[in-house]
Amino acid sequence: MNLLQSIKMAWKSIIGTKVRSLLTMLGIIIGVSSVIVLVSVGQGTTSQITAQLEGLGTDLLTVNIMGRGNTTSLSLDEAMELGEIAGVKAVSPVISDSVTVKKGTTNDSVSIEGIVPSYEEVKDFHVQSGRFIIDLDNEFRIKAALIGTEAAQTFFGSEDPVGQTIQLNGTSFQIVGLLESKGSSLTASNDNKILIPITTAERTLRNGGIRSITVQANDSKQISTVKASVEAALDKKFQNADNSYSIFNSQDMLDTVNSTTQTLSLALGGIAGISLLVGGIGIMNIMLVSVSERTREIGIRKAIGAKRMNILLQFMVESTFLSGFGGLAGIGLGYGLSALIGHYTSLTTTVPYSIVLISFLFSLFIGIIFGVIPANQAAKLRPIHALRTE
Incomplete structure (x- = not known):
């Protein structure tokens, strides 16, 4: 049996149990959409804050005088x-x-x-x-x-x-x-x-x-040198007194904000990625049930010449289909929710294409990894034992 036949059989199996397939994909859908929404909000907020800080001017220093005595x-x-x-x-x-x-x-x-x-x-x-x-x-x-x-x-x-x-x-x-x-x-x-x-x-x-x-x-490239010179002039004025002045550099703040928000976005994406793992466990669970339900079918196929690789491929394709369709549905839902958040709230959302691609590929990876155990279990069934199963 070639790959095309495996795809056709996997598709028929998914279509034959629509409700169960949808519930199986739900974990992947929630995981992918959560990753996209959370990262898009994080990236959008970063862009908004960055624009405001850049509006202050990256070639500017703000000096606040507290004084001495x-x-x-x-x-x-x-x-x-x-x-x-x-x-x-x-x-x-x-x-x-x-x-x-x-x-x-x-x-x-x-x-x-x-x-x-x-x-x-x-x-x-x-x-x-x-x-x-x-x-x-x-x-x-x-x-x-x-x-x-x-x-x-x-x-x-x-x-x-x-x-x-x-x-x-x-x-x-x-x-x-x-x-x-x-x-x-x-x-x-x-x-x-x-x-x-x-x-x-x-x-x-x-x-x-x-x-x-x-x-x-x-020039913004001279900002560090200028800052040091201003500090020297003020130190002379206030005789090196601590806390006699403060100098705010918007570029330093911009770098700090970018670093912080990127870390936060990764953390949020990682938390949302847990949903993908949960979805993968759900796929494995359903595929194990599917193997149990189709034990006699597997026995018949192996009895008439189906090889272990044929059985393994069929179940691997089915689990990959479930995770792939779930990933695509999650992308659509994530884009929709991001658009709604950006339209109805004051938050700015930006969906990075790299995150969309990574989350989709990760969903496929999850389907393959968690489909290995059920597929391997099905492929190992001995025809004589499988045919005895009612």
Whole structure:
């Protein structure tokens, strides 16, 4: 008997017991679909976090100043001096707080940032109308403001905010620019805030020091060198005091996130892979039952000349068919569930083709491995004993 005949007999056997075959494949279906869904959610989440971190800029360092003793911040001049370090393209010191904003009868609390002109390029945050903060605004402490799209909608509705005035902690500011929409970052909305000159912010917020500085390197490849130089400058300022400052490197965070999520995805895939093993045990169990039910048939076939290899091949093909069909159904179910999760939840799902292929091949492997024992048991039956079986 050739392979084609074995395939035909295996197919007839599976079709003849549809419900039992479906229940046998269920473990494989659940296992494959679980692997695909869990890994797709893990990969999608990784991509989402990676995109957000890359949006922060891999050539940027965020310096947070805690200080030492009575010195808890840097002056504006000291912060700007960091821009003179070799490899630094620009620096953007920021003073941030929350203020009460009032326009007419509308009153709300909004995040405010005092900035310098370099903020536009360092943060890649531009205006869609009007102008950005310029050096003259800081030099003369002009009460000028840039407003985000969400804040503009809150206080001005559909009106153009450029040229209008707004009250910040009771002080009138003229809006000189409407910021482009940037959406939300890892921490908060970028559209619900107001930007003003940093020197004006020092007076309005009664804050005379810089505690947050973004340093942009000429190239992301120089980020480590620039970081070391910034650390040396700050160590000199704070006399090597521990915890006087911290430097956040988005590239380091990106590498850590990628490493962590990849490990998590593998762990989730491994846990889901246990279902495939359970499915394989189910296939072996059903195939053993099938051997018992078809003992007399096996005896007749061997009595009329069927060889041991013919019997072995028939049952191996049948178990492989069960696992293969289960794998294909699991792939379809996994894709469907991943699409539903991505559509109806905030989670992002990405189905890697490599995982689909690996899970399908593993399901076939499971079918072959767990089909060996029942197939070997059937092939070993002696015709005389098999024919006596009722």
